[in-house]
Amino acid sequence: MTIKNLIICAVILAGLVALPHFLAFNFQDLLIFLAVNVLVVVSYRLVTLTGEWSLIHVVMMGVGAYTSAMLSKMAGFPFWVSMPIAGLTAAGIAALLCFPLFRMTQFYFLIGSFAAGEAIRLVWIYFIDPFGGSSGINNLPAPELGDIDFYEPIPYFYMTLIVVTISLFILYRIETSRVGLTLNAVHWKAPLAESVGVDTWKYRSLALIVGSFFVGIAGALKVHYLGVVTPHQFGIGVMVFVLIWVIVGGYATFVGPIIGVIVLTVFDQFLRASGFVDPSVQPAIYGAVLIISILFMPEGLEALPKRIKARMKGGNA
Amino acid sequence: MALLEVKNVTKQFGGLTALNDVSFSVEKGEIRGLIGPNGAGKSTMFKNISGFYTPTKGEVVYDGKNIAGTHPCKVSSMGLVRTFQECTLFNEFTVFENALMGCHMSARSNLFSAILGTDRQRQKQAREKTMEVLEFMGLADRKDQLAGELPLGSQRALAMAIPLNADPKLLLMDEPFAGMNPEETNHMMELTRKLQDKGITIVLVEHDMKAVMGLCGYLTVLNFGSLLAEGTPEEIRNNEKSDSGISGGLVNMLLTMKDVEVSYKNIKAVKKIDIEVPDGGFVTLIGSNGAGKSTTLRVISGLVHPSKGEITFEGQRIDKLSADKILKLGIAHVPEGRRIFKDLTVEENLRLGAFIRNDKAELKRTLRRFSIASRVCVNGVLRWHVVSGGEQQMVSIGRALMSRPKLLMLDEPSLGLAPIIVQEIAKILLEINARVWRLSLWNRMQNWLWRLPSMPMCSKRVLSRWMEKPRP
Numbered sequence: 200m201t202i203k204n205l206i207i208c209a210v211i212l213a214g215l216v217a218l219p220h221f222l223a224f225n226f227q228d229l230l231i232f233l234a235v236n237v238l239v240v241v242s243y244r245l246v247t248l249t250g251e252w253s254l255i256h257v258v259m260m261g262v263g264a265y266t267s268a269m270l271s272k273m274a275g276f277p278f279w280v281s282m283p284i285a286g287l288t289a290a291g292i293a294a295l296l297c298f299p300l301f302r303m304t305q306f307y308f309l310i311g312s313f314a315a316g317e318a319i320r321l322v323w324i325y326f327i328d329p330f331g332g333s334s335g336i337n338n339l340p341a342p343e344l345g346d347i348d349f350y351e352p353i354p355y356f357y358m359t360l361i362v363v364t365i366s367l368f369i370l371y372r373i374e375t376s377r378v379g380l381t382l383n384a385v386h387w388k389a390p391l392a393e394s395v396g397v398d399t400w401k402y403r404s405l406a407l408i409v410g411s412f413f414v415g416i417a418g419a420l421k422v423h424y425l426g427v428v429t430p431h432q433f434g435i436g437v438m439v440f441v442l443i444w445v446i447v448g449g450y451a452t453f454v455g456p457i458i459g460v461i462v463l464t465v466f467d468q469f470l471r472a473s474g475f476v477d478p479s480v481q482p483a484i485y486g487a488v489l490i491i492s493i494l495f496m497p498e499g500l501e502a503l504p505k506r507i508k509a510r511m512k513g514g515n516a
Numbered sequence: 517m518a519l520l521e522v523k524n525v526t527k528q529f530g531g532l533t534a535l536n537d538v539s540f541s542v543e544k545g546e547i548r549g550l551i552g553p554n555g556a557g558k559s560t561m562f563k564n565i566s567g568f569y570t571p572t573k574g575e576v577v578y579d580g581k582n583i584a585g586t587h588p589c590k591v592s593s594m595g596l597v598r599t600f601q602e603c604t605l606f607n608e609f610t611v612f613e614n615a616l617m618g619c620h621m622s623a624r625s626n627l628f629s630a631i632l633g634t635d636r637q638r639q640k641q642a643r644e645k646t647m648e649v650l651e652f653m654g655l656a657d658r659k660d661q662l663a664g665e666l667p668l669g670s671q672r673a674l675a676m677a678i679p680l681n682a683d684p685k686l687l688l689m690d691e692p693f694a695g696m697n698p699e700e701t702n703h704m705m706e707l708t709r710k711l712q713d714k715g716i717t718i719v720l721v722e723h724d725m726k727a728v729m730g731l732c733g734y735l736t737v738l739n740f741g742s743l744l745a746e747g748t749p750e751e752i753r754n755n756e757k758s759d760s761g762i763s764g765g766l767v768n769m770l771l772t773m774k775d776v777e778v779s780y781k782n783i784k785a786v787k788k789i790d791i792e793v794p795d796g797g798f799v800t801l802i803g804s805n806g807a808g809k810s811t812t813l814r815v816i817s818g819l820v821h822p823s824k825g826e827i828t829f830e831g832q833r834i835d836k837l838s839a840d841k842i843l844k845l846g847i848a849h850v851p852e853g854r855r856i857f858k859d860l861t862v863e864e865n866l867r868l869g870a871f872i873r874n875d876k877a878e879l880k881r882t883l884r885r886f887s888i889a890s891r892v893c894v895n896g897v898l899r900w901h902v903v904s905g906g907e908q909q910m911v912s913i914g915r916a917l918m919s920r921p922k923l924l925m926l927d928e929p930s931l932g933l934a935p936i937i938v939q940e941i942a943k944i945l946l947e948i949n950a951r952v953w954r955l956s957l958w959n960r961m962q963n964w965l966w967r968l969p970s971m972p973m974c975s976k977r978v979l980s981r982w983m984e985k986p987r988p
Binding site for chain 2: 369376377378379380381383384388392393394395396398405
């Protein structure tokens with residue numbers, strides 16, 4: 200990271216610290232979910248680095264959420280302990296799933312991961328005893344630390360911001376390190392990577408496990424603010440939103456998915472605020488956005504500045 | 517002591533036996549050539565050794581251990597590294613990153629050291645080592661370029677740099693000289709010898725006999741999955757049994773014409789034509805006016821049908837097929853005088869050539885590649901008559917290439933063009949022949965072709981016939 204990047208990061212962070220004080224209450228809520236979603240898409244990008252797109256990511260978020268919810272509600276663990284355990288549990292379940300799932304690649308992997316995710320979700324719905332069935336678990340305790348009131352959005356946002364920032368930093372380190380390079384190598388030419396000694400199975404698994412760890416943490420962050428966890432928060436519909444954020448934002452660089460989730464969330468709020476559109480048609484609009492962006496911006500929003508620059512140059516020449 | 521011992525390896529795919537009880541051993545420090553005709557099982561042998569296949573029977577003993585059926589990544593971590601037949605690179609990486617991937621075994625880092633940066637020293641060493649390898653391969657000044665954008669020669673060098681950085685003890689090279697011109701081949705041979713000096717044992721599969729004979733101390737010849745002969749290059753050359761095997765492997769006939777005769781009404785335009793076009797070859801038809809050169813091309817592309825004789829293309833009789841079916845088989849014809857659609861734009865003309873294709877995205881890329889190679893602007897609405905003569909010829913060649921032919925036939929591509937443009941077109945033809953599609957080209961170019969400096973590039977594959985047949 201160069202000094203320039205560091206300064207940019209510092210400015211953004213300072214902006215984020217100040218931001219909630221200028222927003223209305225319901226927007227402060229939104230800011231927390233946005234921060235969580237940023238962690239969801241960035242950890243999903245790590246999984247996609249090896250070229251395998253999974254549909255289990257949001258369910259892994261659920262695994263983290265349920266773990267943290269059950270530990271804090273039933274066993275009385277404080278949030279600060281249950282949150283890391285949530286990540287570890289998600290990672291552990293992902294590690295188990297690697298054995299069947301990475302016998303497949305590409306399309307088969309996609310479908311296989313979807314099936315595995317639905318199986319986990321059905322377990323939550325079917326077994327009412329620990330998981331609470333369709334209605335899930337409610338009245339989750341908020342984190343406790345001194346006399347800070349984490350039922351208020353602003354302290355909770357700051358806590359989320361810290362966790363997400365640390366997570367993003369770690370994910371960034373992984374991606375820019377040799378591990379990240381190897382993950383990309385597995386994606387682009389697996390046989391060539393194997394020919395120099397890369398165990399492709401291991402690296403694919405590694406990406407899924409690490410991605411699941413961070414999304415598990417994201418899940419814990421989300422449900423402890425909401426106070427309730429249900430199986431429907433982690434359905435395939437939510438996964439589709441994650442895909443749309445990543446694709447619209449662009450998945451070639453680290454910041455692409457972040458741009459995607461922010462832009463689309465702001466766009467969504469504008470639609471609501473304008474009052475022209477009924478909330479029930481929201482999925483249709485998202486679908487249209489996806490189609491339009493694939494047609495006109497196949498590389499996502501992140502590539503826009505480059506393309507505009509190229510267009511201007513072309514116009515001058 | 518033998519570094520690699522292949523013992524009675526048999527590989528069957530269903531009912532097909534690709535390798536039948538093959539045994540040979542490679543001594544430490546030697547360069548061994550594995551030769552034989554196409555389909556002899558050389559690549560299958562490589563895959564069995566490097567772990568991509570598990571032999572049905574037999575053992576592969578490397579460094580005293582049986583490695584048959586071991587996963588490729590384990591095999592390569594033991595120092596047995598392979599290169600790939602096609603130029604296989606991480607095209608999306610820079611040259612440096614490509615080579616850096618090579619030292620995976622010595623410099624891989626685990627998750628925690630990656631996050632905490634505790635292995636900085638080791639990564640630094642890896643980068644220094646990578647730079648050394650790049651310098652050794654002559655790629656140091658290109659290190660920040662994307663691998664996909666390199667010229668072919670550098671790509672081949674990079675494809676060698678990656679396994680080289682993996683500290684191989686035994687290097688399996690799969691056709692390292694394919695598609696190279698003599699200069700590049702010489703350079704590559706030199707590098708291969710330098711690798712030997714570094715103490716690396718090399719086994720190579722190659723069709724370029726000159727390179728094989730020059731490099732290898734000992735040869736193993738395979739044919740139809742069995743061991744045919746072993747010996748020094750001299751012995752192999754003088755061995756009749758292997759001779760037929762080798763020459764059969766070098767020249768795989770794409771098109772054969774047997775005793776073909778064409779009559780226009782009562783006039784016999786051509787008669788008794790026996791021609792063979794080797795796969796990847798470059799055949800020139802020469803003859804005086806009216807000798808029947810154009811007719812020969814027309815009869816192959818199905819515009820006229822022969823009254824006698826047979827024409828086979830890739831083992832299939834085509835003398836009774838219509839022109840459109842022949843095109844679909846992969847024969848494209850550039851007729852004399854360019855024959856273009858004057859009212860269409862360049863792009864539309866090119867797209868017409870791609871009529872039988874329906875892969876839009878790939879087609880777009882092909883168009884762009886054509887535009888770069890020929891320096892003719894494809895985009896936009898350039899009407900035909902604006903384009904110069906040389907460019908017209910290139911576009912008509914390009915149009916024929918759009919259908920992705922296996923055999924490209926050009927009728928007088930030099931007609932009415934300035935010498936400098938002729939040179940340009942010839943250069944492009946040679947390039948097409950050598951690297952992009954490995955087509956067979958069949959020209960009726962006049963003797964200007966022989967004057968070209970770059971001609972020797974394909975001389976080894978040139979097969980020329982003089983057809984001085986007077987009209988009846």
